[in-house]
Amino acid sequence: MYDFDFEKPSSIADAVAALATEDAQALGGGQTLIPTLKQRLASPSKLVSLTGIAEMQGVCDDGDAISVGGATVHADVAASGLIPALSDLAGNIGDPAVRNRGTIGGSLANNDPSACYPSAALGLGATITTNARSIAADDYFQGMFETALDEGEIITSVSFPKPQAANYQKFEQPASRFALVGVFVAKTAAGVRVAVTGAAEEGVHRWGAAEAALTANFSADAVPAAPSADGMISDLHGSSEYRAHLVAVLTRRAVAACA
Amino acid sequence: MSQVTMTVNGKTASGDVEGRTLLSHFLRETLNLTGTHVGCDTSQCGACVVHVNGEAVKACTMLAAEADGASVDTIEGQANADGSLNVIQQAFQDHHGLQCGFCTPGMVMSTAALLKDNPKPSEAEIRDYLEGNICRCTGYHNIVKAILAASGQDVSAVAAE
Ligand SMILES: Cc1cc2nc3c(=O)[nH]c(=O)nc-3n(C[C@H](O)[C@H](O)[C@H](O)COP(=O)(O)OP(=O)(O)OC[C@H]3O[C@@H](n4cnc5c(N)ncnc54)[C@H](O)[C@@H]3O)c2cc1C
Numbered sequence: 001m002y003d004f005d006f007e008k009p010s011s012i013a014d015a016v017a018a019l020a021t022e023d024a025q026a027l028g029g030g031q032t033l034i035p036t037l038k039q040r041l042a043s044p045s046k047l048v049s050l051t052g053i054a055e056m057q058g059v060c061d062d063g064d065a066i067s068v069g070g071a072t073v074h075a076d077v078a079a080s081g082l083i084p085a086l087s088d089l090a091g092n093i094g095d096p097a098v099r100n101r102g103t104i105g106g107s108l109a110n111n112d113p114s115a116c117y118p119s120a121a122l123g124l125g126a127t128i129t130t131n132a133r134s135i136a137a138d139d140y141f142q143g144m145f146e147t148a149l150d151e152g153e154i155i156t157s158v159s160f161p162k163p164q165a166a167n168y169q170k171f172e173q174p175a176s177r178f179a180l181v182g183v184f185v186a187k188t189a190a191g192v193r194v195a196v197t198g199a200a201e202e203g204v205h206r207w208g209a210a211e212a213a214l215t216a217n218f219s220a221d222a223v224p225a226a227p228s229a230d231g232m233i234s235d236l237h238g239s240s241e242y243r244a245h246l247v248a249v250l251t252r253r254a255v256a257a258c259a
Numbered sequence: 260m261s262q263v264t265m266t267v268n269g270k271t272a273s274g275d276v277e278g279r280t281l282l283s284h285f286l287r288e289t290l291n292l293t294g295t296h297v298g299c300d301t302s303q304c305g306a307c308v309v310h311v312n313g314e315a316v317k318a319c320t321m322l323a324a325e326a327d328g329a330s331v332d333t334i335e336g337q338a339n340a341d342g343s344l345n346v347i348q349q350a351f352q353d354h355h356g357l358q359c360g361f362c363t364p365g366m367v368m369s370t371a372a373l374l375k376d377n378p379k380p381s382e383a384e385i386r387d388y389l390e391g392n393i394c395r396c397t398g399y400h401n402i403v404k405a406i407l408a409a410s411g412q413d414v415s416a417v418a419a420e
């Protein structure tokens with residue numbers, strides 16, 4: 001690692017001010033960033049830890065939605081149980097030690113194409129709140145490792161509307177423990193949403209054909225045939241055809257699990 | 260450089276760290292607590308698991324500065340007050356839960372965290388919880404047995420393959 005300065009502010013305002021330094025970067029749980037720094041793939045001048053900010057911690061019930069502080073660790077979301085599918089997803093990220101450090105804000109800011117949380121945010125139609133604005137999940141994810149966040153902008157909370165039913169199916173890549181493919185299905189008053197992670201080169205995305213079919217008939221039999229393999233990731237863990245096939249299989253399983 | 264102070268195994272410990280100093284590095288190189296092992300240094304193997312404020316974390320993936328003011332527990336603090344092995348350590352010895360011993364500090368610290376939340380885990384729960392702890396020697400079987408024994412459960416149900 002190249003060396004950097006370290007700061008741990010206790011308020012959002014102080015964190016935003018500290019991030020104004022040239023080449024300063026936010027630090028959540030460090031479960032992605034520290035390995036990246038070890039490989040010298042980044043050289044921030046300063047890391048601003050967000051873990052000491054009380055207003056960015058915890059899960060609260062807002063009635064029709066739940067709100068998760070941007071620095072809340074996966075273990076706390078797993079324990080909350082307010083949206084069971086979301087808690088389930090958080091409780092299956094990595095391993096217990098990763099879940100005790102890794103945060104929702106870090107996961108959504110990183111937008112790894114194989115990460116779990118982006119599919120829940122997109123599947124549930126979450127709203128991502130930053131120090132500057134609120135962004136609908138549909139506008140937030142902009143392709144692999146790309147998001148709508150500006151330089152120095154931090155995720156302070158994420159609001160997830162409560163679904164009528166929801167389920168996340170993860171086909172785990174056993175070495176990395178990330179999703180080889182993951183599908184989040186949510187049945188809401190406004191229709192069914194199906195968000196797919198791990199599969200496509202564009203990163204997390206919605207599967208429109210399945211959403212239309214499931215909004216008309218919410219049953220596993222209604223899930224369409226596998227989407228096209230064009231644009232799906234192909235690597236040593238699986239071909240693009242294999243991933244496309246998994247998308248349909250996992251969607252069926254998720255719908256069946258909602259029933 | 261800046262100074263950090265933490266409570267390590269119940270005692271106050273201070274030292275100078277750079278921004279980039281890892282908790283694993285601080286424990287091993289500054290405090291000479293070399294029981295916390297560094298197997299992979301890439302967050303994969305769990306040999307470096309310690310407890311920070313009671314929660315299991317990978318010390319190779321946390322900055323020492325981030326643990327300033329925290330309470331840290333390592334394998335060196337696990338034995339009973341009279342120096343004898345604690346119930347988890349004794350069970351690992353009794354059930355041959357280690358061979359080379361490299362993964363053992365992390366295994367014992369993860370087990371302690373598991374049993375704090377779940378005093379009588381099933382075999383499946385044990386295997387699931389240890390997902391982030393890799394052992395190249397034992398094949399895990401005797402580790403699972405040791406943990407069942409440490410939690411006061413019958414190990415005879417786990418076949419001795
Ligand atoms: C062994 C292992 C297994 C894993 N398995 C999975 C898995 O199965 N599924 C999965 O989804 N993930 C997995 N992860 C990744 C894990 O969930 C990380 O915790 C997460 O991707 C990053 O969160 P973090 O808080 O650690 O972020 P950091 O590593 O601290 O930061 C990541 C990036 O986000 C930025 N950032 C951090 N917080 C914020 C914020 N609040 N606002 C704006 N930007 C911010 C940082 O500047 C950095 O660019 C795994 C990680 C490991 C090490």
Ligand code: FES
Nearest residue numbers: 298299300305319
């Ligand atoms: S040394 Fe920390 S996980 Fe391997």
Ligand code: FES
Nearest residue numbers: 358360394395396
């Ligand atoms: S006993 Fe050798 S790695 Fe586990």
